[in-house]
Amino acid sequence: MYCGDEVFSVVGDLGTQSSRFGYAGEDLPKVVFPSAIGNVVHRTGSEEDGDRKKKSTGGASSDVEGAVVAKTKANTSGTLGEANIGIRRTDLELSFPLINGHVQDWDAVECIWAHAFEQLSVKEGAKGVPYMYALPAWASRAESQKSAELAFERFDLGALYLARSPMLSAFSTGRSSGVVCDCGAGSTSAVPILDGYVLNQLVGRSERGGDWLDGKVGEWLESRKAKIGLFGFERGTIPEYMPTTYWRFQEQRVLRDVKESCCLIPQVDSDDGAVFDIEENDAEKGAYELPDGTRVKADKTLCRIPELLMVRGDGAGCSISPADVSPSREGAFHDLPSMVYTAVEKADVDVRKELLGNVILTGGGSCFRGSSERLQYELTEKVPVAYKVKIVTATPLERRFSAWIGGSILASLGSFQQLWLSKAEYEEMGAELACKKRFH
């Protein structure tokens, strides 16, 4: 058994956009960095020529791209961290461990963990360190097993606890029951929790997340004929060569910034259902200056884009393409209030009141002005009058790190220490049995 006062433990939360790691018992994660790995590409002359051609024609040549990827794999040297990939680089291909909240690349996950442990100075002395790792509610048993294998066999950690991140988010607000509404980069989800356990069969999830909203901002910019000229000192200049993945990554950072600076979720009048118009000040706050100096004027269509998280179908004159709502992907684009309502409706009658009284709004995408008020309104409209809806929110900073904060609290509780899976137990049971018996 581990005793909280004697052994420091590490808490990790790997998100689609960013990774957070730090020591249990602290208020906030010590290291936060983009969930992206830069692989230095050593290019041959012919590849460079090909890529230049590709840029100048504006299209993607799969031959050229394939060559670059093959080259990348042979010459990788995982480059991580804001300081390394945040600046202009012309020699980096990027890979991402998660897409829409699902692990795509375990090598990238390993790189992220290694980087975080190094930053936390636990690389050398990793032996014996207990590690709390947050997994999404929908992570499969195979993902749990792979995480356990990485922790014990690759990093030689001393003990492990795999916790579901919505459960940790609920703990961060001091609750063990409720519906955790997480607006992340890769997805938006509504996860009912009862007495600290995720009700798996009632989890609602949609691919309408922050990245999807960024795409809508991109469409809006395109409709205004605005181009994101990255790193150009002169308007419209594009660097001669830059790998596509790196270019897209930097482009998305700009879209994200436009979204976070200009957008909000408008309010609805609870008497007549009229959407309060966005005040002049909000929509016409001024122009947003793109990196190459182009100025675009924010209008109501742009400001209202995040409303798409709260309403079904089209919103705010911003159309969802037919492909988004094709029957096969219908569930993939549900709005948040519908997901909460469906989860609560399917739950046992006895627990519905408790769930609706603790709707916990979390994730970076919940930081738009007006999000909790709008969720309150939309849910109150849907549920029978006998139920009272209460939205629980923390400060924007706490919302961004809620799963990590919950993990930090849990891992430092004295009563929790007996729940760690020790390396000896792991070796005795094996990954499959250990995960089955110890982690839900």
Ligand SMILES: Nc1ncnc2c1ncn2[C@@H]1O[C@H](COP(=O)(O)OP(=O)(O)OP(=O)(O)O)[C@@H](O)[C@H]1O
């Ligand atoms: N102040 C803000 N206002 C609006 N949106 C924000 C704000 N801060 C962050 N976001 C958005 O929140 C999203 C990232 O949220 P979060 O950090 O919870 O995601 P993640 O954990 O990396 O991804 P996921 O939970 O999908 O795996 C991004 O789309 C980002 O643009």
